[in-house]
Amino acid sequence: MTVNKIFALSAVLATGLSYAHAQVPAAAATGGYDQHQAFNPVFYTQNGNEYRSAGGAPGPKYWQNRADYSISVTLDTAQHRVSGSVAITYTNNSPDTLSFLWLQLDQNIYREDSRSEAASPYGGGRFINRGATGGDEISAVTLVQRGKTQAADYSITDTRMKIRLPQALKTGAAVQIRINYAFNVPQYGTDRMGRLPSRNGWIYEIAQWYPRMAVYDDVLGWNTIPYLGASEFYLEYGNIDYSITAPADLVVVGSGALTNEAQVLTADQLANLERARTSDRTITVKDSMAILRHEHAGKDNLTWRFSCKNTRDVAWAASRAFIWDAARINLPGGKKALAQSVYPAEVAAAYAWGRSTEYVKGCIELYSDKWYPYTYPVATNVAGIVGGMEYPGIVFCSARSTRAGLWGVTNHEFGHNWFPMIVGSNERKYAWMDEGFNTFINDISTQSFNNGEYYRARDVGKTGPGLFAPNTDGIMNTPDVIQASQLGNMAYFKPGLALALLRDEVLGPERFDEAFQAYIHRWAFKHPTPWDFFRTMENVSGEDLSWFWRGWFLNTWKLDQSVKDVKYSDNNPAKGALVTIENLEQMVMPVTVSIKDVNGHADTVKLPVEVWQRGGTWTFHVETTAALSEVVVDPRSVLPDVNRANNTWKAK
Structure with missing residues (x-):
């Protein structure tokens, strides 16, 4: 899903510099910093096992269950109602015997x-019901098990x-579950589904259906x-x-491939679709x-x-x-897919949805080349009532979006086809594993x-x-x-920024990209946990990052x-300068320091995070021939420092 703004994250271009380092005994840690917490050696509380390795990969006995669906429904546009049936074939690949199932x-x-x-704030919000x-x-639930069909013993608790x-x-x-069901389509479905009136009829966006x-x-x-x-x-x-x-004058688009084009499209539409391919x-x-x-x-x-x-x-x-x-x-290895957009005539202008398919094609080609090839035959952008919501191969974006706003929401929602559609993390518990990762790749x-338009x-x-x-x-x-009020920061911006800084300030793009690509390939169409991600990034990059995970993800x-x-x-x-820097709060990061002398000569010093292992102050030696005029920590303003007023020293 999207937020009002998709934040752009800064990247750092570091310059190589020559300087002499001299370790000076550190002073006692300041009141706001304790190196023993930041660099505590105990981080992982469980060892790897046969299901999930200590190195962050699926283990030799990793398993996950499987659910195949056959669904047939009818859309009643007079009643705004969906009705039909689903047959679920559920396969138990776990080592456990299951006496009950949850849906x-x-x-x-x-x-x-x-x-x-009952649990929604009185004041409302994006995810509040606006009409019950x-x-x-x-109407019916039956089971087919070992060749026998019988009514199911079931109970419903909320969702x-x-x-x-x-x-x-x-x-x-395996067991097959057959369910006959129906529901009325809400006009505003907590910004994940719903229906929008247009001058030529209702636009239905149907999800969780x-x-x-x-x-x-x-x-x-x-x-x-729940x-x-x-x-x-x-x-x-x-x-x-x-x-x-559905009524014959409607166009229907959905996840995956349309398998009966000749039966539902006109001759002109078929010809145009072939040209588009x-x-x-x-x-x-x-x-x-x-x-x-x-x-x-x-x-x-x-x-x-x-x-x-495989969805x-x-x-x-x-x-x-x-x-x-x-x-x-155009996908890696010569493979092809189809980008498409559907939208009402009211928003067809070139500054609006007239460029949507260009945006769909552009972002998917970029993600496929950089991280992992797109896996669905079609990518569809739908203009409707939903502000921004993602599903495999299809996304819902606000019909009101234009220009940079339409690019931003399209880019973001299709980025979700990598997280969590390909890498199937648990969004119900860890929003940052899809929203934060996605915000990072969006940038x-x-x-x-x-x-860079x-x-x-x-x-x-x-x-x-x-x-x-x-x-x-x-x-x-x-x-x-x-x-x-904090969801945008904690699910999107902060984890996205953390990954950008891990890439640019800690590991460097080459090591980060190799590890991040390994994570995607290891866990494609599987269920990773945060610890699988942490372990993969550390093992592939060759870096102990427990201090980073503590500071950015596990604490505030x-x-x-x-x-x-x-x-x-x-x-x-003329004998050199001794510059002392401090870490005044509990989070640690590597340090970049710019140094200028009175003659206008400038240098940049980059210090690893390990300078904070023995305390909250660190002194280093800089070869100089003249007095310094200015010293600045984080001169490019790439770190979210809570007090930038103390980042600069100037000679009196």
Whole structure:
């Protein structure tokens, strides 16, 4: 999902400098800093095992369960209602025998008696229900197990369904669950789904629209945290085949490949779509004039069929109002995919959605080249009521977005196809593992897209007071615990900034990129934990980063580096200067110091984080021939220092 602003993160270009280092005994730690906490040798409290290695990779006996779906529904535009059935084939690959199963019924968040409704602030917010529905209306639940079909023994608690199995599901066995259900589509679905009126009809964005399996993993067993709105999703992988029956004058788009194009598209649309598959320029598939005529005369409804492989979810959109355009995506190894956009005529201008497909194609090609090839056959951007929300191969972005705003939300939502669609982390608990990672890669792609057309560097040095404000929530909290005013900082900006600084200030781009790519490849279509990420980054980069994880992720420590004093050897500037710096708060980072002398000569000194291992002060020797005029810590303003007033020393 998106926030109002996708923050740009600063990158550092370090210059190599020659200086003489002399270790000077450190003074006692200042009151705000204790090196024993920052560099405590005990970080990982559990050893690696056969499921998850100490090096951060899946172990030799790593497992995860599988969920395959076959879904068939009808969209009733008169009643704004979706109804149909789902058949789930659930395979138990765990070493455990399962006597019951848990499913997620996300539509129940919209009930008046939902737990989310009771726990929502009175003042409202982005994830608040703005109109109740009946939630998931379940009319039948049956099981097919060992060739026998029978009614299921089930109970529903808020957004969760528990099914008690008549025969326990052993390792390697599968069971099929069949559910008949229906729900009314809310107009505002907590900014994740809904419907938007346009001059040519309603735009439906449909998500969390079928009962989905909860994850059973080697970390917690069943993951059954209720869906309250802010926390997103944790899902199993499998193949999903689904069909949408809708009025014949609607265009339907969805996750995966449309498998019956000839049955639902006109001859002109088919021809235009084929042109788009070989074009790097945007091709119109259905224009505004086609909206005004019924191109399937004599037919009341059409059934659109889709298939999405090795996916954790699917979503779709439908409208009579859609203009539709598309272009080819060029992927590594010569592979191709299709970028496409659907939007109402009201927002078709070149400064708005007229460039959407260009943005889709651009960001996906950049992410694929840099990190991991895009895995879905189609990438669809939908203009609608949702401000910004991501699903495999399809995203919902605000129809009101234009220019840099439309690039930003498109780039962000499609970045989620890497985190968490490819790397399947637990968003319900760790929002930063998708939002923060995604914010980080968004910045790199924005710097590259169209020669930086929309890139604006942010002065990170000015963000410290806000980022480390009193009573700030930490990154390692569930989104439902983080205060709404802090969610943008703690789920998006702070972890994204942390990764940027880890790359630019600690490891360097080469070592960071190798480790980050290894993490993505190791955990593609799997379920990593924060500790798997930490271990991978350390083992691949060859660096103990426990001090970094403590400072940025596990605590709400602040950063305050300062220049304490400047003296000269034997009081003679010609014999060199002794510069003393301080670490006044608990967070530690490497130090960059710029030095100027009275003759205008300038140098830059870079010190590793280890200078803080023996205390909060550090003195180093600089070869000089003249008195110094100025010493500045963090001269490029790339660290979120809470007090920049003490970063500079000037000669009196």
